[in-house]
Amino acid sequence: MTHLKTLYLERNRLTGQIPDLNLASLGAFNVSYNLLNGSVPEGLRRMPASSFLGMPLCGGPLGPCPGEISPAPAPGQALAPGAHSSSSGGGGGGGGGKKLSGGAIAGIAIGSVAATLLVLGLLLLLCRRCGGKGYNAKDAAVAEMALKDKEVVGAPNGYGGYGAARAAPALAPAAAAAAPAPPSGGKKLVFLGPGPRVYDLEDLLRASAEVLGKGTFGTTYKAVLEMGPVVAVKRLKDSNLPEREFRDKIGAVASLDHPNLVPLQAFYFSKDEKLLVYEYVSMGSLSSSLHGNRGSGRTPLDWVARSGIALAAAKAIQYIHSTSPKASHGNIKSSNVLLSGPSEARVSDHGLAHLVGLAAAPTRASGYRAPEVTDLRKISQKADVYSFGVLLMELLTGKAPAHAVLNDEGVDLPRWVQSVVREEWTAEVFDVELLRDQHVEQEMMELLQLALDCAEQYPDKRPTMSEVVVRIEEIRASSLGSGERRRQQNGHETIESADRSSSMISELQAVGF
Template sequence: MAPPPVWLRLLASAILLLACLPGGAPDLAADAAALLAFREAVGRSALPTWNSSAPGAPCSWQGVACESGRVDELRLPGAGLIGQIPAALGNLTALHTLSLRFNALSGPLPPELAGLTELRNLYLQGNDFSGEIPPFVSSLKNLVRLNLAGNKFTGGIPLALNNLSRLGTLYLENNRLTGEIPVLDFPNLVQFNVSYNQLNGSIPAKLRSQPATAFLATGLCGGPLGRCPGEISPSPTAEGPAAGNADGAGENDHSKKKKLSGGAIAGIAIGAAALLLIVLVVLILLCRGKKARSSEAAAAGGKQMEMGAAAEPRDKSLGEGGANGNGVAAAAPAVDAASAAAGGKKLVFFGEGGTRPFDLEDLLRASAEVLGKGTFGTAYKAVLETGMTVAVKRLKDVNLQETEFREKMEAIGAIDHPNLVPLMAYYFSKDEKLLVYEYMPMGSLSALLHGNRGSGRTPFNWETRTGIALAAARGIEYIHSTGPSAAHGNIKSSNILLTKSYQARVSDHGLALLVGSASATARVAGYRAPEVTDTRKVSQKADVYSFGVLLLELLTGKAPSQALNDDGFDLPRWVQSVVKEEWTAEVFDPELLRYQNVEEDMVQLLQLATDCAAQYPDKRPSMPDVVARIEAISKSRSLASSYQDQPSIEDGDGMSPRP
């Protein structure tokens, strides 16, 4: 057989050579061409450094970042871009983030942007875009954040936006949108705003948990804006016409459902009477039992502290931590002080000459309520007859001899610092160990962060959070300064207590050395450093780890236990996983996104928190270094607390500048 012609062999060789070329090179070249077309259309004078001959082009160009041989980020906020976005931008098919906010871009969005199927973040706020919100937006199913605020978009809000199942942020405020809000349902929605539009009608049920600030200056009603005219039930979870009944439809059916038969009413009445009788019998038995116990205590010469009432803890939502850092308890047994009276035991006070503002008898007569039950025992708020209020901790699982217990108490009482909760006094007997502290009226950081997240909550601002972080760090730094092995051992948000002026103080210092192995094993879930196996032997570096988790809690608004439940791993690893995906804004507590000019400080504090929560102890900073870094962050700029419609932290670059 004759050999193939030369031209055919050359063609085959060329095809083979092209097939062997890496796929990224032609794609990156196409990305560069798309970017140059974009520059020609809207940024000839704004982007002088975009030059195809520049080393590393286009990945080295201003605002451009690449990943795996493709352009995956285009960030040009406030770059002076003018004109209409060209269709060529739709060729950047690997793009994850597109930020063109605060420019002078105008016209409708080109439909070719539908090709950006990998897009997660789209920030177009602060331009002059017009026309309706284009249908292609609803096809970008990977979108997590969408900000179209501050433009001139008209028409209605598309129902098809429900296709964006991953959406966490939707900002549409300051446009010219009209009509009603469709029935939107975003399972991951965190941030939402449609203020300053010409919208009307009832707020859909799924959006009624949003604050009133999300619907300002519109014609909307319902939910946080109050009932709509003729609305029967304000409940956002009700289904059917009765949920948002603007015209009274379904009212008759609703009334009919409430009607009960005569037999049902009679049954209810009989049941209520029987229940009342049972309650009365139980109360009589309880009263008799109480009188009998009181008589026995009096005969023995003892008294009982009035801490035995089945009082509900003040902070039900705190998980383990209570208002004074000691977890939830539905009730607590009375403190039996008969042995104290018999043995002549007294409260031992610290401070100036060991003065005694009250004695054990006064404490036992005090009215009290349960604050919480946690790692080291039960805490009570005790109001003395003089009006003085103290916090009393009734220790559990403490098996020390009196001499050793007193030595440890003397060491704890000698630790005096403005950012530590002072130990006023202690009491020791064989069966009871009591600690008396100064009462902190504002409760714990845990309560402030997680106690109430409803629409009526006052946002926990950035300045207060950094002040609490700095005060707590100084308290822990002082504990560490008292000796090379001195450590707190149980740092968590429920052990950071607050004064009336929201000054933070660290509580429970020194108690880690008192408890038995059972209590030690159970504590600091979510805060414990990876290297700690015996929590009675905690190092200063382990304290730094726990403090890092505390900082993450301040920044994210998430409790460590919440991260465990939501994602199956601890809070530091959850933060790392989110930041790794370049979704840094998703880390921060939505309440922090209200404040302008603090995004850089937030990222710096996040970096410090992750340094503290490093896997290996030698990678963590010391507490003096932590204090210095928080002080530097606090002084870096004046902290603003005004609300920002389009917080620029959304467009943050991550933990640190990308190379």
């Protein structure tokens, strides 16, 4: 690690003493709020005191340890008390030393006063925010989740970037402990469904958190609870619904029960914070699997996996549509399709379009939005079908909708696919990982045609999700059958070749060879 420049290890419950890391390139270091003890090693004493907060440490920037001799003053620094200058000027040299010492003391004092004023200013600002809003300790702790967006570096877009972000501190830093105890009627985590209540809001706020991604409706965190469970927490943005209406809409979302939907476990509601707690799906998202690192060691998504994922997602959306003529998902995209098995998937973020207040007309930059949609809160079932058609194209082409280009001009994925098919160089449209399955070319073409039907410009021309599910099932059955037939055909060809070889040998032997 000789080239290591940054090392952040705060809030990881590390124990023991800090090893002497002799890393000359290290410029940023932090082990605050662990369970470490002892003294700061020599190699790290150049770091500021803020790198070692919340622990019984000593040495270096934290002051000398008990029994430790203070380092000798450097040339030009103040003389030790009682020492006298050898200058014949009646203490002139000593007087100069005393002036330097006084400046150092003044600098320390000014720094301390400035830090104190900063802390007081922050406390005053927090108090002014709390005044008239009814904030309690839990609300203040939940509000600090907003800071995690700035603390995490390299966070990917969408839910699917598992493990790509640096672990952030606990959801509730020391603010919760410093705030007064909440009243008995304070807000609580509301659980949904018959599942066990193995954690509460305090457990959730103490959990270590990691940003999974930032989406249309808010930021999603992976929260590792102290007692072991791992959950996904979505912090909604732009949600200003009254509590009763919010609870009614959340109840409708929680009532959806399908094996290909990610279940909503609980929610938290206050005037300024809304949290949704989901079951955590550990295999990541379709987006990260398609567009993540394609280097060595990656398991490619073949035809069986991709067609299975398409069928699972289609069944989830069909189920949502079956609950009501106006029921829709509202935000279908590859980062909301989470992989639960090699060819299985679960759809997340269903129903959230009805919980936020996006009054402004959205752009079509995401590439999944149907052309008739001008308000994210007004998503129809036919608009869901359009988004699913784009998702099918993404599965088949391996291209993200926002990144499909033609002649260096940005275009949306449906138009790019249509242009390729129109030019009759259709093989170019498929992901190279799919071209290895040459025996299912016909089935891939049929699924591509279904994607184009779903992404028709006019809603009335698009199929229903029930029709989509039936067609995908037929395509998958056909592909599995053609694969079996091909294996059998290969077996027959091998036998016939062996018979021909045996017959040829007999004929050659008969004529004297």
